[in-house]
Amino acid sequence: MKYRLQFLLSFILCTLLSHTLLAQNQYELNAGWKSRPISDIKEKGEVISTPSYSTAGWAAAVVPGTVLTTQLQNKQIPDPFYGMNNERIPDIYDTGREYYTYWFAKDFQESAPQKGEQVWLHLRGVNYSSDVYLNGQRLNEKTHHGMFLRQTYNITPYLAKDGNNRLAVIVYPPDPVGKPNGGQGGDGTIAKNVTHQYVAGWDWIQPIRDRNTGIWDKVIIEKTRQVNLKNPHVVTRVPGKRKPEGPQQPATVKVSAELENPTSEKIRGVLRYTLDGQTVSKKVTLAANSTQKVALDDFVLQNPKLWWPHMYGPQNLYQLKLQFLVNGKTVSDEENVQVGLREIQTVWNERTRSMQIDVNGQPIFIKGGNWIISDAMLRFTDARYDAEVRYHRDMNLNLIRIWGGALVERPEFYEACDKYGLLVIQDFWMTGDANGRWVDPLKADDQWTRRKYPDDHGLFLRSAADQVKMIRNYPSLAMWCGGNEITPPAGILNALQDSILPELDGTRWFIPYSNADSMSFNTIGGNGDGPYTIQPISQFWAYRTWPFNSEVGSVGVGDLESLERFIPKENLVAPQYLGKDHKPSEKVDSVWTYHTYTGVGYEQHILPYGAPTDIKDFTRKAQLVNYDQYRALMEGFSSHMWDWYTGTIIWKTQNPWTSMRGQMYDYYLDPNAALFGLRNGGEPLHVMFDPVDSMVMAVNNSFEMKRDMMLVATAYDMAGKSTSLGQLIVEINPSTAKKYFPLKGNLRRLGSDKGVFLSLRLLDLDQNVISNNFYWLPNAAGNYTGLNELAQAKVQVEAKQIGAGKVEVTLSNPATNTVAFFNRVSLVDPKTDERILPAFYSDNYISVPPGEKQTITIEYTPADGAATPVITVEGWNVEKLTQPVTTTGSAGR
Numbered sequence: 007m008k009y010r011l012q013f014l015l016s017f018i019l020c021t022l023l024s025h026t027l028l029a030q031n032q033y034e035l036n037a038g039w040k041s042r043p044i045s046d047i048k049e050k051g052e053v054i055s056t057p058s059y060s061t062a063g064w065a066a067a068v069v070p071g072t073v074l075t076t077q078l079q080n081k082q083i084p085d086p087f088y089g090m091n092n093e094r095i096p097d098i099y100d101t102g103r104e105y106y107t108y109w110f111a112k113d114f115q116e117s118a119p120q121k122g123e124q125v126w127l128h129l130r131g132v133n134y135s136s137d138v139y140l141n142g143q144r145l146n147e148k149t150h151h152g153m154f155l156r157q158t159y160n161i162t163p164y165l166a167k168d169g170n171n172r173l174a175v176i177v178y179p180p181d182p183v184g185k186p187n188g189g190q191g192g193d194g195t196i197a198k199n200v201t202h203q204y205v206a207g208w209d210w211i212q213p214i215r216d217r218n219t220g221i222w223d224k225v226i227i228e229k230t231r232q233v234n235l236k237n238p239h240v241v242t243r244v245p246g247k248r249k250p251e252g253p254q255q256p257a258t259v260k261v262s263a264e265l266e267n268p269t270s271e272k273i274r275g276v277l278r279y280t281l282d283g284q285t286v287s288k289k290v291t292l293a294a295n296s297t298q299k300v301a302l303d304d305f306v307l308q309n310p311k312l313w314w315p316h317m318y319g320p321q322n323l324y325q326l327k328l329q330f331l332v333n334g335k336t337v338s339d340e341e342n343v344q345v346g347l348r349e350i351q352t353v354w355n356e357r358t359r360s361m362q363i364d365v366n367g368q369p370i371f372i373k374g375g376n377w378i379i380s381d382a383m384l385r386f387t388d389a390r391y392d393a394e395v396r397y398h399r400d401m402n403l404n405l406i407r408i409w410g411g412a413l414v415e416r417p418e419f420y421e422a423c424d425k426y427g428l429l430v431i432q433d434f435w436m437t438g439d440a441n442g443r444w445v446d447p448l449k450a451d452d453q454w455t456r457r458k459y460p461d462d463h464g465l466f467l468r469s470a471a472d473q474v475k476m477i478r479n480y481p482s483l484a485m486w487c488g489g490n491e492i493t494p495p496a497g498i499l500n501a502l503q504d505s506i507l508p509e510l511d512g513t514r515w516f517i518p519y520s521n522a523d524s525m526s527f528n529t530i531g532g533n534g535d536g537p538y539t540i541q542p543i544s545q546f547w548a549y550r551t552w553p554f555n556s557e558v559g560s561v562g563v564g565d566l567e568s569l570e571r572f573i574p575k576e577n578l579v580a581p582q583y584l585g586k587d588h589k590p591s592e593k594v595d596s597v598w599t600y601h602t603y604t605g606v607g608y609e610q611h612i613l614p615y616g617a618p619t620d621i622k623d624f625t626r627k628a629q630l631v632n633y634d635q636y637r638a639l640m641e642g643f644s645s646h647m648w649d650w651y652t653g654t655i656i657w658k659t660q661n662p663w664t665s666m667r668g669q670m671y672d673y674y675l676d677p678n679a680a681l682f683g684l685r686n687g688g689e690p691l692h693v694m695f696d697p698v699d700s701m702v703m704a705v706n707n708s709f710e711m712k713r714d715m716m717l718v719a720t721a722y723d724m725a726g727k728s729t730s731l732g733q734l735i736v737e738i739n740p741s742t743a744k745k746y747f748p749l750k751g752n753l754r755r756l757g758s759d760k761g762v763f764l765s766l767r768l769l770d771l772d773q774n775v776i777s778n779n780f781y782w783l784p785n786a787a788g789n790y791t792g793l794n795e796l797a798q799a800k801v802q803v804e805a806k807q808i809g810a811g812k813v814e815v816t817l818s819n820p821a822t823n824t825v826a827f828f829n830r831v832s833l834v835d836p837k838t839d840e841r842i843l844p845a846f847y848s849d850n851y852i853s854v855p856p857g858e859k860q861t862i863t864i865e866y867t868p869a870d871g872a873a874t875p876v877i878t879v880e881g882w883n884v885e886k887l888t889q890p891v892t893t894t895g896s897a898g899r
Contacts, residue, residue: 031339032228035112035173041067041076044107044176054109055139055174057166061111068385072133072220073106073177075383086215086383087664087673089574089597095215098183106216110175116227117169119162124230124268127173129157131223134201135178140164141171149178151462153201153222154414154435154469156476158236160268179219186213189448190439191411197440197459200466203411204378210602210658210667211382222384223416231338232273233292234266235330237475238341241513244349247367248312249709250319257310257347262301265330267292275338279328281345282307289334313346313481315370315404316427317690317707322346323424323481346424346481352515355652359527360553361515362652363429363484368709369741370429372653373640373688374405375660375670376557379412380419382662388418389867393675393844394660395422400846401670401681402640402688407431407556407655410490410520411440414473423482430482431655433520434470434502436489443492458495466494467501474510487517491533526554538657538668540611543634546642548698550650555643559657560635561608562669564678565625565830567841571674572664573597580624583610583617603666614789626882630782630828633683633851636670640687641694644705645743656684675844679830679851686779686849691738693717693766693777700750702766704736704777705743713737715768715776717746721756722763724792726824726856729756736768753783760792761785763825765855780853782827796883799826801854803889805877813864813891815877821857828853829881833864834888836876842866 042064053059065082068075074095077083084091098106119125127145129138133153138145145159165171184196184206191197192206192213205214228234243258259281267273277300278287288302311322324347329340351364363370375398380386398406406423408415410433423430438444442456449456460466477483486507488494494502503516517525521534528534530550535557551558563569569578577597584593592607611631618624636656643654661669670681687694690707702719706712715738719731731752738744749764756762761784768777784790802818813833819826829852833845845866854860866875880886 031230032226035114035225035227036069038114039067039069039110039112040064041073041108041110043105044109045104047109051137051139051144051174051176052142054111055172056142057113057170057172059172064111067110069110069112069221069225070131070223070384070386072218072222072384073108073216074214074218075220075385076108088572089577090600092212092215097186097213097215098179098217098219099185103179103181103183106179106219108177108220110177110221112173112225114171114173114227115169116165116171118165118167119229122232122269124160124162124232124234125165126228126230126234127159127161128226128228129175129221129223130226131221132157132175132177133218133220133222134180134199136221137176139174141166151200152465152469153199155200155465155472162268173225175221177220180217183217185450187448189446191437192448194440194446194449194451194456194459197437197456198461200435200460200462200469202379202413202435203437203440204382208411209605210378210661210665211663212600214382218384220384231336232267232269232332233275233330233338234268235277235328235339235341236264236266238263238328238343238479239475239510240326240343240345240479242345242347242349242481244310244312244347244366249368250312250314254309254312256306256308257312259305259307259345259347260301261286261305261326261328262299263328263341264297264299265290265292266297267294270294273332275330275332276334277302277328277330279326281305281324281326290330307347310347312366313348313424314427315365315429316399317402317404318365318368318370318709321425321427343479344421344424345479348481350484350514355553355648357648358553358650358652359529360652361525365429369648370404371644371647371707371741372405372429372554372655373403373644374407374431374653374655375401375403376409376655376658377406377415377660378409378658379662386416386418390675391416391419391422392425395419395426395428396846397671397675397677397681397844398428398659399426401659401684402690403428403659403684405429405431405484405653405655407487407520408433409658410435410487411437414477417477417480420477420480420482424480428482429484430480431485431487431517432477432483433487433490434494435466436492436494436519438489438491441489441492463495463497466498467506470502471506471510474506478511483514485515485517486511487520489519491520491535493518493522520556521552526552526556528552535657539606540609540631540635543638544698546638547645547696550646553650554652555654557657558639558654559606559668560639561606561628562632562678562680563603563608563625563628563666564669564672564676565629566622568672568674568676568678569621569625571672572601578621580618580621581607583613586610598666601664601666606667614784616794629679629830629851632678632680635683636680637683637687638697640684641692641705644687644692645694645696645703647705647743648741676841677847677850682847682850689777691768691777693768693779695749695764695766695779695781696745700748700753701745702747702749703743703745704738704768706738706740709740711737711739714771716771716773718765718767718769719749720765720855721753722765722825722855723756724760724795724824725797728855731764754786757783758786760795761790762792763827763853763855793827793882796827797824798885799823799881799883801826801829801879801884803877803879803887805889805891806893807874807891808863811866811868813875813877814861815864816859816861817852817854817879818859819854819856823856824883825856826854826884827882829879829884831862831864832878833866833875834878836873842875
């Protein structure tokens, strides 16, 4: 419980302020809401929305939120993310829709506007249907439908003269709600709606019992004068082939916006924007009761600072202020847009037979992660978005794909991607599972029927157009995708690619579906993506998969401290491998199965380290496998870039629920070794070892030739004795993978009995380390017997505060020791002995050879009044030690 409470307090619960200022002219209604199920209410919305109507018996509500998040806050249900608690919550398929149909009411202060002023109500997301009332008046003529269609109402005529207002919204669940029968998307009928599909269950999540019914996104009050400025559109053109450094040729900025005049009078004014100290304006005349799209003249920006994906250059961002001035004098409304100057291009790579992504004219080898959603119960916060996207940056990824069974991500997600340099593929709301790609006996309808889902194609298209307008200005948004593993039905597909996207965006590549031949030509058969299970390390190097693999994944269970957050103590039982002939091949505790471990477990791959003796032994060995799996995945794909591949996207890098399938960090934002293996394998300039032909290689992801580097290869035996395997002055071309020399004979001789450690380093001419890669290799029989014989290594630890929320940790290993192997460093709260989450480590699970030291930095956000943290270090052959964080550092105890 304590972990869950900490997380909720830090990332989920609404702020105490009911009117959070978003800008000078708007605020959010995000606290002080009340709710009650429809079964308890007899009155109609016209009555309930009257301020005099008593809500004294209503429960406090979470808005933005869902019925379940409100029930959880009021302790009416247990935490559905812990243990088997989700089974204790009634499912809407069994209760009927009325059980989760709720009224939400909010009293707020807003004075009746003065002459010429307008007040607007924006609901950024309601799932699924809703009727909206204010002060006794119904605002929508017809019931609103659709999870992804924003609602805006001019509430100027309905505001109370005394400033005391009540907003009341009744929210109905999707219809149908879908039967959670264990299939992907349950029986598939959830896809008849325009909503997310995972809520009926998937192979990585159990069903969300209310199907996320509620006012799930922000509710905003906006104040303008006569004219409302909305849906600004900023397009940047960056012609030619650019580099991040040095003087730049000009870039062109194109700006347009919609101007709404709700008054009965013609209005004249000026639409203008300011960018980089320059102003562009245009005179406009708006007819009464009209909305007009206005485009301003192109602006040519001299010597622009460009936006680049992570690893390739800085993420420069400009602030653009767009205003409409009535009669050219009085600001009626304004919008602030963050602009990244960049241009996305796509080029068909004839060698790989897949699409190649260029940014600002330069090829970008895609290293991506598949993203489901930040939180399965839609508890979104800016802080959590920032942390999760930052973790993806820290994995040395440059792209996130938003999977089609979820949603169009929120603007706050895209702001984080802009900040950290993550390109985004945004899927629309289709999946091959629910929408009919395959025969599936668990589905209620046949393929022909499911192929026509959703029932209301017009609603889908209106929602798509609306969401395109919402996120099209973010430079991180790179590609649109029709759906996950299937195209939308023809009518939807044609409208998206022929009219909606060209007219409302016109700058990004549209992929018909996630593994389409136009993205990655399938010459080897199969589905075009995968595999999804653990693989031999050599497989990632030697087996040629699809040339732009949209989904390839593996394991990702966290360590014991991670599992303890959501698995009861009595269920913390290590899986037992039964043999390859058994289906499934592992005997697993039932709670582990419920949290979707079964089918994507570690199988026999932990056995080379020795059969696990208990749960702690299992999880520490699992981290070795995690690190090795994801380092090898990215190294293997990178070794064949532009030859076999133009990119790969991992399935998947995070979980929005306490699932035990592929993830680099758990739901509570605690990273496991997979994150750091991937970080290492995805370095911009990286030295690596090909286990298939024993070649030492390097990969250069930059646009510059790298010269005058020393490549140093060193082996260490289990006693810590080093053997030089060669050193060579090397160079490497831009955006290239290159082989240098083999190690096969020496490694076989040194490691045949107990295995061997292999250290590869790239040094500059001042002997500074550019790339550091440390492998542990098995013996001739494929086992790691030597690791279990490693002598204990007593290391010295220094930890010092080097800035606000920043700690530097140094591990020193005396020359008399063996290798101090695979050490996890943790930032810990000394009062609770629990890890501080989230925290961002420059490296982790580090190994330190004899006579050397390694320094990492940790960044975190200190809580007000919190004690100074401490550092813990625990390794394969290093006993757990605790070190206080000081300004000078001292030896560990």
